[in-house]
Amino acid sequence: MNGPIEVEARQEADGELRPTAFVWRGRRLAIRDLGRRWQEDGERRFLVMTDRNQVYELAYSQAEGSWRLVRRIKGRGKKWGLA
Secondary structure, eight states, X not given: OOEEEEEEEEEOXXXXXXXXXXXXXXXXXXXXXXXXXXXXXXXXXXXXXXXXXXXXXXXXXXXXXXXXXXXXXXXXXXXXXXX
């Protein structure tokens, strides 16, 4: 894991970036819920829950204009501040 990925995202009216889907292992995963967001190591981090109830941590580097999948989090979404 921890590699570059393709992410679909939109910018909200308040300027906040919101990922809506990403491609991992050749599959497009729609993001159902967006959880905690924070800055870490010069990246914008996002906890997201897919439509398959799987939780992932995504990172966006504004300097590079690229996304990466940091990790898949095992466990239920509520435990991680989602849904």
